[in-house]
Amino acid sequence: MADPLAASTEQVDQAEIQDPSTVTLTAEDGVLLLALEPTASFEALREAVRELFSSSPDRFRGKDARVDLATRPIDLFDLRRLVHVLGDEFGVTVTGLYCTETHLHRYAERELKLKVYPRREMVELPEPVVVEEPIVEEPVLAEVQVEELPPEPKAPTGRRSLVLERGLRSGQVVSFNGDVTVFGDVNPGAQLVVSGNIIVLGALKGLVHAGSEGDHSATVLAFDFQPNQLRIGRHIVTEREALHAGQPVKRQRLSLSSFPTPDLLRSGRSVPLPSIAWVDGENGIQIEAYSGRLPGDR
Amino acid sequence: MSECIVITSGKGGVGKTTTSANLGVSLARLGHRVVVMDADIGLRNLDVIMGLENRIVYDLVHVIEGECRLKQALIRDKRLDNLYLLPAAQTRDKNCVTPDQMRDLVAQLKEEFDYVLVDCPAGIEQGFRNSVAGADRAIIVTTPEVSAIRDADRIIGLVEAAELPEPTLVINRFRQKMVDRGDMLDKADILEILAIPLVGIVPDHEEIIVSANRGIPVAYDDESVVGEAYRRVARRLTGEPEVPFIAEQPTGFWSNIKRWMGMSPARGAV
Numbered sequence: 001m002a003d004p005l006a007a008s009t010e011q012v013d014q015a016e017i018q019d020p021s022t023v024t025l026t027a028e029d030g031v032l033l034l035a036l037e038p039t040a041s042f043e044a045l046r047e048a049v050r051e052l053f054s055s056s057p058d059r060f061r062g063k064d065a066r067v068d069l070a071t072r073p074i075d076l077f078d079l080r081r082l083v084h085v086l087g088d089e090f091g092v093t094v095t096g097l098y099c100t101e102t103h104l105h106r107y108a109e110r111e112l113k114l115k116v117y118p119r120r121e122m123v124e125l126p127e128p129v130v131v132e133e134p135i136v137e138e139p140v141l142a143e144v145q146v147e148e149l150p151p152e153p154k155a156p157t158g159r160r161s162l163v164l165e166r167g168l169r170s171g172q173v174v175s176f177n178g179d180v181t182v183f184g185d186v187n188p189g190a191q192l193v194v195s196g197n198i199i200v201l202g203a204l205k206g207l208v209h210a211g212s213e214g215d216h217s218a219t220v221l222a223f224d225f226q227p228n229q230l231r232i233g234r235h236i237v238t239e240r241e242a243l244h245a246g247q248p249v250k251r252q253r254l255s256l257s258s259f260p261t262p263d264l265l266r267s268g269r270s271v272p273l274p275s276i277a278w279v280d281g282e283n284g285i286q287i288e289a290y291s292g293r294l295p296g297d298r
Numbered sequence: 299m300s301e302c303i304v305i306t307s308g309k310g311g312v313g314k315t316t317t318s319a320n321l322g323v324s325l326a327r328l329g330h331r332v333v334v335m336d337a338d339i340g341l342r343n344l345d346v347i348m349g350l351e352n353r354i355v356y357d358l359v360h361v362i363e364g365e366c367r368l369k370q371a372l373i374r375d376k377r378l379d380n381l382y383l384l385p386a387a388q389t390r391d392k393n394c395v396t397p398d399q400m401r402d403l404v405a406q407l408k409e410e411f412d413y414v415l416v417d418c419p420a421g422i423e424q425g426f427r428n429s430v431a432g433a434d435r436a437i438i439v440t441t442p443e444v445s446a447i448r449d450a451d452r453i454i455g456l457v458e459a460a461e462l463p464e465p466t467l468v469i470n471r472f473r474q475k476m477v478d479r480g481d482m483l484d485k486a487d488i489l490e491i492l493a494i495p496l497v498g499i500v501p502d503h504e505e506i507i508v509s510a511n512r513g514i515p516v517a518y519d520d521e522s523v524v525g526e527a528y529r530r531v532a533r534r535l536t537g538e539p540e541v542p543f544i545a546e547q548p549t550g551f552w553s554n555i556k557r558w559m560g561m562s563p564a565r566g567a568v
Contacts, residue, residue, distance in 0.1 A: 167493075169455035170448050187451050187491055188444075203490070 022048040032065035061091035068098040224272035302414040304433035308449030310420030313470040318417035323517040324532030326381035330412040338419035342386035349513020359387035397431035404432025436465035471502040498531035
């Protein structure tokens, strides 16, 4: 661009202010552009910025600025500190960021309210043919496309959770990426396929698959534990006997499921016992009475 | 205030049609104007059970296709003037009727009758969708078998999805002796799974087969335990509070003696 400063900046009368090693300050149409040397340490950069601005503290007050990090890796906290130094000490509002580090983009946009430009293309534009054109647009910024960011997950830092306020009947299927809590029974013929943990506050008699994406730390907990099939990650159990090898079941009540409740078989009538299923390494799926904590050595 | 009740089960052969016929008779005997509609197009049975097979001239499909007026297709019961049958077509199939048409038909019937009972076909396809279309509520019929209960559970989910109020349950073909031996699921086991209000337990008895073959619903027979069970379902449906379930018939030595001596009223013990 041909002399971008002359027309539009009053206060920035120098085309370029440069700290010897680390920071380059330019201005485009009244917006400061602060380019940071890619290899210097953050501390050095910050001091260089301070030095640069404190030479005439009020000169840039009220101006907007964009920070160009180019390919420089910078951590989130350093970026935040830099923004605050400029804002609090010199009254310069950082509005934009040029940065190739994609992990910074979301943070910069959401937390620091910066407009992020994935890269700053220093395209040499052809000279405008019509010289009389009075206003020179800001072609560099206008033409740089901000790359589409992936949609925000609802809770980016935590797991997703689903609460079903009623049970599942035969033929009903729920698939969910996260943990699921069911207030009600999961009946025979119903299916619950979940990437995380499953908690059934009722009778579990259908098919459940916890850790469906391969998470073997997933657990299944139910007040009345009688699934007709149980899967955790890649493990699967279909017969109660396989789960209770060595524990003779005294008398099996006529049941709608092949899983009578683990213990407490009294007078042929089983008493519901909250139980938990988990994967014990090579031993596969274990089911035991829920004792108030996660089983195993976790 | 008239009401349309669909009688459904999911599984076939659990007694939907028998229940429809007997509830129709029982409600009519209580003095209500009742029509029972056979929605099992292509596999009609309700007319046979009610003994009205020979009187069919027009059927439900004729009405919907405008070939006759609704009143021409309604068949009055042999014994009760306030009980009518709207038969299904035998030569067509379920797809020749749409849920909207059924809704309109039910609305017309509700202008004339206190109760419109719809005998739903087995399955969850078009016939089921047609049957629930105009219904205000549903009665689920099941037997104490795992497969029937599984299907009933599925149907309850579909009835709820159709935004009908919570359905009620009739347990059919119940055998107390088998339950006592531990060979049949008890009422409590069934209700634990299905978790809907119970409106009737109908004992299993061979007189059901006899009555079906003769075309005389058992609910006409004042001495029949099965008939009494259906009449009690009807009383509960009309909102009569606290109708007791049929007492589990004592089957011990002394109760048998009493029955021989005529001290125990109902014949046809469970």
